[in-house]
Each structure stands twice: as structure tokens, then as C-alpha cells.
Amino acid sequence: MSQNITLIATTAMGLESVVATEVKQLGYEVTVENGKIIFEAPVSAIPRCNLWLRSADRVKLQVGRFKADTFDDLFEATKALPWENFITEEGKFPVTGKSVKSTLHSVPDCQAIVKKAIAEKLKLKHGVAGNLPETGSLYKVEVAIHKDEATLSIDTSGSGLHKRGYRNGQGDAPLKETLAAALVMLTNWKPDKPFLDPFCGSGTIPIEAALIGQNIAPGFNREFASEEWNWIKNRHWDEAFEEVEDKANYDQKLDITGSDIDHGMIEISKENATEAGLGDLISWKQMQASDLVLKKQNGYLIGNPPYGQRIGDEAEAAEIYSDIGKIMKNHPTWSVYILTAYDHFEQKYGEKATKKRKLFNGFIQTNYYQYFGRKE
Structure with missing residues (x-):
């Protein structure tokens, strides 16, 4: 054709x-x-x-x-x-x-x-x-x-494009890979800057960041319905896969960390990262957000913390937001991006966002709160 x-x-x-x-x-x-x-x-x-x-x-x-x-x-x-x-x-x-x-x-x-x-x-x-x-x-x-x-x-896709082929395990409320990638792309993070997700769950945001950081095509590890269509010549697929390989920058060094309070989720994150071919590129730590220690400058914290929407969880979520706000106040060169459906996030965090953007996490309406760091 x-x-x-x-x-x-x-x-x-x-x-x-x-x-x-x-x-x-x-x-x-x-x-x-x-x-x-x-x-x-x-x-x-x-x-x-x-x-x-x-x-x-x-x-x-x-x-x-x-x-x-x-x-x-x-x-x-x-x-x-x-x-x-x-x-x-x-x-x-x-x-x-x-x-x-x-x-x-x-x-x-x-x-x-x-x-x-x-x-x-x-x-x-x-x-x-x-x-x-x-x-x-x-x-x-x-x-x-x-x-x-x-x-x-x-x-033409078959399974939705969020199904990258690397997520073998996930938590109770997994973030779609497509939304996770968008959260990273809505920042001005560059691969040479520190990157942290302190609520990593099954590791989706750090994994998507690593794929972006090394310019690895997200569909490299899966199949598509249109691969079976005879009017799309094989050379089109061959050339597309060659482009994917040519444009990947596997030598790009990355400083990406994912942490979570749940040891089980850290193990799942490690397995998912390995499945994505990124096993050695991302650091994983089991810790709670209140114990966060930042030793570098000009980093990016991107997270999808608990929203506190289930009965009894709101106070816990509010405490997490407050803890993060206090920690990040002492690190003004860091940019912070938080996705949450919690209505009083800015009040609990302790600062009005530089920008906020309405997004949908599944059927849940959320805000993406963006705090731009002071660059040094």
C-alpha cells in the first residue's frame, strides 16, 4: 500500500x-x-x-x-x-x-x-x-x-500499549505504564540528573524513567496485532526494529532509585526491572518515605503515593505528604512531582505547587503537583 x-x-x-x-x-x-x-x-x-x-x-x-x-x-x-x-x-x-x-x-x-x-x-x-x-x-x-x-x-496494537511485557508482578493499585511514562515526560528531567521515586510500588515509574533515559522503545519486548497483517510489508517492521536498536543509548549512565515501605514490592520491582533488561541500572531500597536522605543536588522526585481514599487511610496519607514536604524543604535544588487525588495535598505538603495539572489515574481524577527546584 x-x-x-x-x-x-x-x-x-x-x-x-x-x-x-x-x-x-x-x-x-x-x-x-x-x-x-x-x-x-x-x-x-x-x-x-x-x-x-x-x-x-x-x-x-x-x-x-x-x-x-x-x-x-x-x-x-x-x-x-x-x-x-x-x-x-x-x-x-x-x-x-x-x-x-x-x-x-x-x-x-x-x-x-x-x-x-x-x-x-x-x-x-x-x-x-x-x-x-x-x-x-x-x-x-x-x-x-x-x-x-x-x-x-x-x-493495530492488540493488547493496550501499556502492556510493555516486563511487569510480571504488581501491587493492589498499579499505575499504568503509559501514565508512568507521561509523568516522567511532563518533567524536564534529563538522564544525567538524579531520579527518585519513594513510593515505587512495583517499580513502574523508575523503569519507565530508565527506558526514557536510555531512549529504549517501550514496545521492544512485545508483539502487536498488526504484525500479522499481510499488507504491512515485513521490511516496515524490520526497519522499525532496526531504528529502535540504532537509537537506543545503552551506554547512558543513570542515577535512578526506587524505594518503598513494602519489602515485597521491592522484590517485585527488581524482578520487573530485570525482565525489562534494566536490572543493573536502577537501585532499589526498602524504606519509608520519612527516612529519606538526599545527598545530591538538582535531582527529581517523582511519585504516586497513597491517596488515602480508603476508610482510615486519610490520616496516614496526610502524614506522608507532610513528611515529604518537610524533607524537600531542606533540598531546594530538587524538583518534586506528586500525583494524588488528595484534595488538601498542598496544605499538608506545606507549599503551593509551582504548577498543577489534572490527570486521570484510571477512573480517579487526580492532580499532578509540580514543584520546580532552584538550579545551582
Whole structure:
């Protein structure tokens, strides 16, 4: 396929600008909408974006976008799209859907209509009289209708991009790898500066920081649904993996530490870091945040501490925030970035944030409090 295609990088609310910057850095012009970045690109962008995007949830191929306020409109417009360019005669194409503020609000009906329309188009193009076999590669179709505008796409990623392939163990409330990477990218940390996460849990933030620090592509250790698609030439994947290897800076020295009060989580962090190929690059310590001792200058503390949302935990969370605030007051060259849903964080920390940004950790609305250190 020689012509450009339209891709959608989906993202958690609040991270659109981060994902847009990533896509631009890969060389593509973008349009930003709520929860998604849309861009025109050659087919080779599918391997590159899946391998490189750190903070996006998925990369989808947009097959069509049109107005649809009747089921007939949805069927005919779907059937008119060039599905045969993307889905093979044997391809599996399950259809999922969502509808927001639209006339066609019955999602099961929309899914069934889109499925039927695609099947009719494929049977017509491939000369199939009966049912399509659907025994081949997976092409997961989504119909998303918002204010009567339907977007039909195929998921190129397979498992969500947060599934890097290194996290074998995790705690009770794990932070998605994509959000962890975004938390690092929202700072101006550079790989030659000290980095600390005193609430590391299963190690996600320090591991993502190490991947960023050595410019290791986050998708290097996993597979993608679109690797099975015959219209994406093998050379596109080969070239993308070669680029990943060429751009990695394995010689970059890093000063990254993760600590946690739970010894079990430190062991899990070590295992996850080893699985990511970063076993020797990150230091891990079992300790509580109140025992933190900083001996270096110009460092970055990035953490996702307990939010205190369960009954009886609020006082404990408030004490942690107060302890960190007192410690960091004595280290003015350090920059501090804390993600929490605790409403009175600044009051407990003892200082108003330089900046704060609203982000979503799953379905929990949080603030990312940012304190910029004084550089010396």
C-alpha cells in the first residue's frame, strides 16, 4: 500500500499534549481531539508508532468517518468503505462499539449493523457466497459514534500499549505504564540528573524513567496485532526494529532509585526491572518515605503515593505528604512531582505547587503537583 493512511493514537484524558508531542517527534503532523491524536502517515508509521509511543493507549487505523443518524446511513456508509484493502478474506473482524450523545444509542445494534456491512463488502470483493471463514489474522474493528458522527477504525496494537511485557508482578493499585511514562515526560528531567521515586510500588515509574533515559522503545519486548497483517510489508517492521536498536543509548549512565515501605514490592520491582533488561541500572531500597536522605543536588522526585481514599487511610496519607514536604524543604535544588487525588495535598505538603495539572489515574481524577527546584 503506497498511499498515506489515517491513524489515531488514543490517550487518557489530560495526556493529549504529551502524546501529540511524541507523534510529532516521530515526524508526523497531528490534529488533537479529546482523548485522541489524529494524523496522516505512511504505512510504516504503524510499526514505528506502536514501538515508540510511550504515553498513548493504542494506535488505531481510521477506515472512515461520517455522519450517521439512521441505521441505514450507518450500514451504507460502512459498506462503502474500502475494507478489502485491510481485512483479508479469512480475517477475523470482531466489532466493538460505543455511542455518546447520538441518535443511534443502541451499541449492540450499531455493532451488528457494522459487522453485517463489512461482511457484505468483503464477500462482494472476494466472491464469497456463504459466510466468511474468519479463521485468519485479527482485525479488531471499533464503531465509535459521538454526536451522530461515526468513526470506524481497526486496532493495530492488540493488547493496550501499556502492556510493555516486563511487569510480571504488581501491587493492589498499579499505575499504568503509559501514565508512568507521561509523568516522567511532563518533567524536564534529563538522564544525567538524579531520579527518585519513594513510593515505587512495583517499580513502574523508575523503569519507565530508565527506558526514557536510555531512549529504549517501550514496545521492544512485545508483539502487536498488526504484525500479522499481510499488507504491512515485513521490511516496515524490520526497519522499525532496526531504528529502535540504532537509537537506543545503552551506554547512558543513570542515577535512578526506587524505594518503598513494602519489602515485597521491592522484590517485585527488581524482578520487573530485570525482565525489562534494566536490572543493573536502577537501585532499589526498602524504606519509608520519612527516612529519606538526599545527598545530591538538582535531582527529581517523582511519585504516586497513597491517596488515602480508603476508610482510615486519610490520616496516614496526610502524614506522608507532610513528611515529604518537610524533607524537600531542606533540598531546594530538587524538583518534586506528586500525583494524588488528595484534595488538601498542598496544605499538608506545606507549599503551593509551582504548577498543577489534572490527570486521570484510571477512573480517579487526580492532580499532578509540580514543584520546580532552584538550579545551582
